[in-house]
Amino acid sequence: MANKNPKSKIPNLSLPWLDALAITAWGILMLRYWLTNKLNLLIHPNYFWLVIVTGISFIIIGLFKMQELWQRRRRDVTPNTQHISLFPPGWGSALLLTTAILGFIITPQVFASDKALQRGVTTDLLGSTRVKPQAFRVTVRPEERSLVDWVRTVNVYPEPDAYTGQKVKVQGFVIHPPDIGKEYLFLARFVLTCCAADAYPVGLPVKLPNNQEPYSPDTWLEVEGQMVTENLAGKRQLTIAATSLKKIPQPQNPYSY
């Protein structure tokens, strides 16, 4: 079915190129995230392979289409199959291409304390309901538990006194919630289940030897100490009584799973 409408000839010729370009750009963007190690800021590592395969497929489809368009450029057969569509012609691809270009320009960001506070520290952190004890290991020695391990353990058995005196050595970033005292800070990490859209913060309060001044929000710390029970925001709460706080660089992979 040759669509020989002289009026729509020019868009007809350029639109397929836009489609092919948009799809190829997305393929390149996805592979670029993978090769520059940015993919772990966006999605859970379980799905990396899906993104890689899709990136490669997009590039193949895009190049295939371009090659076909190139071969057909002399002939006036644009098999412009009419489709029931929501957008005016070209809009879908233009959106795809624009987003891909934005993706090339703007680097994804590691979530920090502002996002954690927005997610609600007191409601979520001090009584996190979402962390499930996946791969829960009882045999782990207390000082080998990560911050997320601790939160999961506490969720299974919430009585804070049960952990009193246990040694702790955990890493996380600093949050200063408004409703706990100056001699405390919150040590947190983000957990991803699927992608950054569901990142949620978990963590434990830390009781400092002095006050929170030297530790500004978003600083990454390795905290060593012992578990104690404190009364925070009107609630008995398992707290790390810190004996040593060491500033560390942001880990290669800031998220936990």
Added chain:
Amino acid sequence: MNQLNNGFTIFLSLLVEAMPFLLLGVLFSSLLLFFVDERKLVEKMPKNPLLGALVGSMIGFFFPVCECGNVPVARRFLIQGVPTPVAIGFLLAAPTINPIVIWSTWTAFRDQPEIVVLRVVFSLAIATIIGYAFSFQKDLNPIVQPAIARYMKFNPPAQPQTKRRGKRYQVQQEATVPNLLQSGTYILGGKAGIPLRIDPNLVPPTLISTSDKPLADKLRLVVDNSIQELRELGGVMILGSAIAAAIQVLAPRELILSLGAGPISSIVVMLILAVVVSICSTVDSFFALSFASTFSSGSLLAFLVFGPMIDIKSVGLMLSIFKPKTIFYLFALAAQLTFLFTLFLNLHVF
């Protein structure tokens, strides 16, 4: 500025996570469009309305199309004489009851498997009930668009008794197919196997099953169709992800929390979002995921069940089959049933 960058990161992560499923869905629906012979499927549909509605709701498993692919297929079904309950069941359930959508829902809600199971169960139940309800409408004229009604009046679909004439008749009927289909646009749906020529104005050429072309051409068509759907659905997905990211970053937390915690308000909000955000069903679970921490499970399900059935985009498509009144009934029934089911869940009735 930081807010903006957070929002953009969420937006990108939704897109990057959803793209693979979109590609898979689009490739599948394009392949099926060109390689599956619907006529064979049409012949096997049960005539019992309740069973028909149930079977129709489950055919999606073999036709992994999302809500933009299912309307043209449902339309072909109706024109080819498939009983109404089957077609309605398919129309409502196919975008949800299919392997790709179930997989992507599982990916998103790995730590809440009940959402995955209930999404399937609720969608099946609602589609079957509505399909069954429509079986009481014997005369299609008042509910479908005049063009389709006219078409069906002059080309009445196969009568039930043609099905019961036994094997020999069917063999004979199949034997005549290759002959009749030489020029591509004939379908076999008329009385006693008389071929019908599809009115090209009624059914756009791309929507006709073209199962008699050479393989190379078919592959080219598959790629073309995939690209077409990718840009359409990709565009919608970008808008949907942008809305989800914007709500997550910009909406006041107190408002979201108070709306999301209420058993009724959360469902109402999600039903409205389901209509407004016409995100494709293969990727809508990622949209819902960004509300998972603040909204009740029932309301997330309401979005996941109702969204694929009816949203702004599919209303536009459905107008190519049904009269506005019918769409309103479908809409109202589906919304009420979804509301009831998910409210029961929120109130722990079951």
